[in-house]
Amino acid sequence: MDEHSPARDPGAGPAPTRTLADKLNALILEYWSGQKPPGNAVIAQRIRAETGLSISTGYLWMLRTGVRDNPTGSHLQALAKFFGRSPAYFIEADAPEPDDQLAAALRSRDVVRIALRSDGLSDHSKKAILSMIEHARMIEKLDADPPD
Known part of the structure; x- marks a missing residue:
């Protein structure tokens, strides 16, 4: 040691x-x-x-x-x-340990920055951002089925 x-x-x-x-x-x-x-x-x-x-x-x-x-x-x-x-x-x-998928996502500084910058925004703005992220994931073919 x-x-x-x-x-x-x-x-x-x-x-x-x-x-x-x-x-x-x-x-x-x-x-x-x-x-x-x-x-x-x-x-x-x-x-x-x-x-x-x-x-x-x-x-x-x-x-x-x-x-x-x-x-x-x-x-x-x-x-x-x-x-x-x-x-x-x-x-x-x-x-409790966070689930593995969340832990993996949090290793990305960009993911953390997106989450932190969204804090304080209205629900309407957060939904719009989530919609943009889902659209980007669809374009990049990252999900077989979109989440609920």
């Missing part, structure tokens, strides 16, 4: 997500799916750059290894914003 990441058997499959450290490490593996995640310094820098919220390399290491398991509200906010989760996800012992 180095100072950048906790020890983990790469062939062991996903670990049960019970502790904050387990959840955080699972999200990091999911975020960098198909590639080796970078070290804590790079992850902390990305969190700061993409959320505008501060988290240090050392504090991220402590959270990932379980040395610290009760992050401050601002740290929870930074993690939640970066990984597209509710802050409650990190503190609830049995917080």
Whole structure:
């Protein structure tokens, strides 16, 4: 084990997500799916750059290894914003995992940006945007049958 990441058997499959450290490490593996995640310094820098919220390399290491398991509200906010989760996800012992399709969609920064930018719009505007998305999916032949 180095100072950048906790020890983990790469062939062991996903670990049960019970502790904050387990959840955080699972999200990091999911975020960098198909590639080796970078070290804590790079992850902390990305969190700061993409959320505008501060988290240090050392504090991220402590959270990932379980040395610290009760992050401050601002740290929870930074993690939640970066990984597209509710802050409650990190503190609830049995917080439900989002379904795989939603988790895959949330890995796309553009999908997250579309969702965040639609917040606050009227129902009429949201329906118009959804209609445009459905039309684009039809043009690109992404769905066999349109959703209900």
